[in-house]
Amino acid sequence: MSDLRSEEVGEADRAAEYVLGVLGGAERRAAERQIERDPVFARAVDGWNARLAPFYEAIEPVEPPAGVWPRIAEELARMRRLERPGVSPAKPKGRRVSGIWQWIGLSGMGLAAASLAALIVVAGNLTDLGGMGGEQATPADFILAGTLASDNGQPLFTVVFYSEDDHDVATLIPVASPADGGRVPELWVVPPDGAAPRSLGLLHASQPVVLDVSNRQVVEPDAALAVSMEPAGGSPTGLPTGPVVAHGALRTP
Amino acid sequence: MQPDQGRAVLVGIMGRLAVGEQDALGELYQRTSAKLFGVCLRILNDREEAEDVLQDVYLTVWRRADRFDSERASPITWLATIARNRSIDRLRQIGRRGGERPMEAAADVADAGPDAFELMAASDDGRRLRECLGALDAPTQTSIASAFYGGITYEQLAERLRVPLGTIKSRIRRGLIKLRECLAQ
Numbered sequence: 317m318s319d320l321r322s323e324e325v326g327e328a329d330r331a332a333e334y335v336l337g338v339l340g341g342a343e344r345r346a347a348e349r350q351i352e353r354d355p356v357f358a359r360a361v362d363g364w365n366a367r368l369a370p371f372y373e374a375i376e377p378v379e380p381p382a383g384v385w386p387r388i389a390e391e392l393a394r395m396r397r398l399e400r401p402g403v404s405p406a407k408p409k410g411r412r413v414s415g416i417w418q419w420i421g422l423s424g425m426g427l428a429a430a431s432l433a434a435l436i437v438v439a440g441n442l443t444d445l446g447g448m449g450g451e452q453a454t455p456a457d458f459i460l461a462g463t464l465a466s467d468n469g470q471p472l473f474t475v476v477f478y479s480e481d482d483h484d485v486a487t488l489i490p491v492a493s494p495a496d497g498g499r500v501p502e503l504w505v506v507p508p509d510g511a512a513p514r515s516l517g518l519l520h521a522s523q524p525v526v527l528d529v530s531n532r533q534v535v536e537p538d539a540a541l542a543v544s545m546e547p548a549g550g551s552p553t554g555l556p557t558g559p560v561v562a563h564g565a566l567r568t569p
Numbered sequence: 570m571q572p573d574q575g576r577a578v579l580v581g582i583m584g585r586l587a588v589g590e591q592d593a594l595g596e597l598y599q600r601t602s603a604k605l606f607g608v609c610l611r612i613l614n615d616r617e618e619a620e621d622v623l624q625d626v627y628l629t630v631w632r633r634a635d636r637f638d639s640e641r642a643s644p645i646t647w648l649a650t651i652a653r654n655r656s657i658d659r660l661r662q663i664g665r666r667g668g669e670r671p672m673e674a675a676a677d678v679a680d681a682g683p684d685a686f687e688l689m690a691a692s693d694d695g696r697r698l699r700e701c702l703g704a705l706d707a708p709t710q711t712s713i714a715s716a717f718y719g720g721i722t723y724e725q726l727a728e729r730l731r732v733p734l735g736t737i738k739s740r741i742r743r744g745l746i747k748l749r750e751c752l753a754q
Contacts, residue, residue, distance in 0.1 A: 328738075332745040336713065337653070337720045341661040362641050367752055369646040370695035371717045372653075374688035375611050377603035384606075384620050385598055388627045392594060395628075 331360035335368055349470055463491075464543055464562035472562035473519070475503075475541060489524045499545040503527070504556055506540045506563075518550050519543065540565050575600065579644035586634035594631055601645065602627075605652040612656035612720040613663075622659050626652045657720040664725070701751035709744040712737060 333339055334347040351358045464473040471491045488503065501521055504513040517527040542563035544556040551557050579600065585593035605626055609619035629651055637647055689695035702710050716726055727737040 328742055329745055329749075332749070333742075336716045336741070336745070337657050338716050338723045338726065338741065340722045340724070341658075344657070344661070365642065365646060365650050367698070367749065368717060369643070369649070370689045370692060370698040371714070372604075372608065372646065372649045373691050373695050375604070375607045375718075376688075378607040378610055379603050380606040380623055381616075381620060384623055385595070385602070388598065388624050389595070391624070391628055392591065392631060395631075396591060 329360075331357060332364045335361060335364035345471065352470070464541055464564040466562050473543060475564075487524060487526050488519050490520070490522055498548070499558060500548055500550070501543045501561065502546045502550050502556070502558075504542050504544065506542055513542065513556055515551065515554065516541075518546075575645065576643055579648075580639045583634055583637045583639070583644050586631060587637065594627060597630065597648075598627060601648055604645065605648060608649050608652040609656045611718055612653055612660060618659055618663070619656070622655050623652070626655050629655065653720065660720050661722075697752060698748075701748050704751055705744050705747060708732075709740050712740050713744050713748070716741060 330339075330347060330350075334344065339347060347357075347361075351361055463471045464475060465471045473491060474489045476487045476489075501519040503516040503519055505516055506513045517525075519525050540563060542556070542560050544551070544560050545558040546556070547558075579597070582593050582597045582600070586597065602623065606619060606623050609622045609626070610616065613619045613622065626648075630648065633651075637644065642650075689699045702713065705713070712726065712730065715721075715730065719726070719729075721729070723734060723738050723741070726741075727734040730737065732740075
C-alpha cells in the first residue's frame with residue numbers, strides 16, 4: 317500500500333491540523349496561543365477555517381431546548397450588572413481590578429468558565445505531574461484542578477488541589493512566568509458568592525510550589541482562582557492590590 | 570439557513586454586539602442557535618453537553634464580538650467555528666475523564682462519509698470542496714470528514730478507523746495538502 321511511504325510525509329501543517337481538530341488538548345492550546353501572537357499563523361488558520369467551512373453546510377440545524385436562551389440572558393444580565401455599579405471614573409485602574417475580581421467570582425459559577433481556559437486534569441494527568449509513571453493516582457486523593465490563564469487566554473499556572481493526610485494541598489506548576497519585575501505572584505481563591513478573595517500564599521514564577529492550604533476553605537464548589545502581582549512578601553492589605561495576571565475556574569473532574 | 574442571504578443581517582448584528590448592544594445577542598441567537606446547536610451536537614453527541622457548550626458559545630460571542638472581522642470571515646463561519654472549537658475543547662475534557670465513549674461514537678464516524686457531502690453542494694464553495702474531496706482516495710475522504718465531524722484526535726481516529734497512527738497522520742496530512750492545492754486552482 318502507498319501508506320508504507322507514510323513516514324515521508326513528516327511536514328505537518330499545524331494550522332490545518334488545528335482547524336481540522338485532530339490535535340490533542342495541549343497541542344490545541346499551543347496552537348491557540350500561537351494564533352494570538354503570530355499573525356501569519358492566525359491568517360493560515362483563517363484560511364483553513366474558510367476552506368473547510370462548507371463542511372458546516374452538511375450539519376443539520378437542531379432547535380435547542382427552550383431553556384437555553386433564558387440561561388444565557390440571565391448570565392448576560394449578571395455580567396452587565398457587574399460592569400456598572402461602583403464605577404469610579406477617578407480610579408480606572410482600581411475599577412478594572414475590582415471588576416475582574418467580581419467577574420472571576422461570577423465565572424466560577426461555571427457559565428463563563430470555559431473562556432478562562434478552564435482545564436480539567438484527571439487522575440491520569442495528576443500521575444504525570446507527580447512523576448509517578450504509568451500508575452494511576454488514587455482518585456480519592458484528588459480534588460480539584462484547573463489552569464490559571466491570563467486575559468488573553470495564555471495559561472500561566474496549572475493548579476492541582478488534593479487532600480493529603482487530612483489537610484489540603486495546592487500544587488502550582490508555572491507554565492509561563494508573568495513578567496513583572498520586583499513583584500511576586502500571589503494566589504487567591506475567589507468565592508462564588510462575591511465575598512472577598514482569600515490569599516492562599518505566594519507563588520514562585522518559575523518553579524512548582526506546594527502550598528499547604530489547610531483550614532483555608534479552598535475546596536469550595538464553583539470557586540475560582542486568581543493570581544495577582546504583589547509587593548515582595550505579599551499583599552500588605554490581605555486583599556489583592558496588584559494587577560491580576562491569571563485567573564481560572566476550578567472544576568471537579 | 571441560507572448563509573448568503575443572511576450574511577448582511579448577521580454582519581449588522583455582529584456590529585451591534587461589538588459596541589455592546591445587548592438586544593443584538595437575542596437576535597443573533599434566534600437566527601443562529603439551531604445551526605450552532607446542530608454543530609455542538611454533531612461534535613459532542615450528547616444533548617446535555619451540547620446545551621452547556623451552546624450557552625458558553627453565546628457568552629463567548631458576546632465578549633469577543635469586537636474581534637469579528639467581516640473581511641476575514643463570514644459571520645456564520647466565525648460563529649460555527651467558535652461552536653465547534655468549544656465543543657472540541659469539551660470533548661477533550663470528557664475524553665480525559667475516561668474512555669467510556671469512544672466505541673459508542675464509532676458508528677457516527679462511518680456516517681461522515683460521502684453521503685454527508687451531498688448536503689455541501691448548496692453553495693459554490695461547498696461544490697468546490699466536494700469536488701476536491703472527491704479527487705482524494707476514499708480512505709482519505711473518510712478520514713478527513715471523520716476528523717472534522719468527530720472533532721477527535723489522530724490517536725482516537727486511528728483507533729476508531731482501525732488503522733495505525735502513522736498511517737492516519739500521513740493520510741490526513743497528505744490529504745490536506747492536496748485539498749489546499751485543489752481549492753487554490
